[in-house]
Amino acid sequence: MTFRIGSGYDVHALVHDVSRKLILGGVTVPFDKVLRGHSDADVLVHSVCDAILGAAGLGDIGRHFPDSDPLYKDISSLILLKRCANILNEAGYAIENIDTTVFAQAPKLEPYKDEMSHKIASTIEISPESVNVKATTTEGLGFEGRGEGIAAHAVVLIRKISKKSG
């Protein structure tokens, strides 16, 4: 069996904006700040998208969904994730498992991690046991520690399911 691995990393700034909500892993997390972005700025889902595309050698999220395109303004990143999974399947691969880490000094994500795993898993139609969401502070250090932004990292293992068509 052929396996390939991919990694994704993304950062978005935390800002005050009452017109938006903080969305992480497709889940609305109550907090006094939100992530700035062209889409809903779901940094966790973006890292998963990049890891999926990277595993298949198919570029990155910005190549497929440019932030200059008004089509993606305020779009739910779960829609982009679904499209990445479809691109992957069309290339003849399936996702084996996903492991992620969110770097956030606050808010505390423990109450939301399982819901995030389930949201990501159901979007790409894999088992929730195949999607792990972890979180860490950076002990007050760096931009995450100062609460200026949130970063996320994802690793995805994919397996070949068929020969690439075309």
Ligand SMILES: Nc1ccn([C@@H]2O[C@H](COP(=O)(O)O)[C@@H](O)[C@H]2O)c(=O)n1
């Ligand atoms: N935003 C966060 C950050 C951390 N956690 C949980 O706390 C544990 C300890 O964090 P450290 O930064 O001291 O490693 C971590 O393992 C997470 O379980 C969290 O839920 N949300």
Ligand SMILES: C[C@@]1(CO)OP(=O)(O)OP(=O)(O)OC[C@H]1O
């Ligand atoms: C998600 C996209 C979609 O326009 O925009 P942003 O929400 O700004 O996110 P980023 O990770 O900066 O860039 C990727 C873009 O594809």
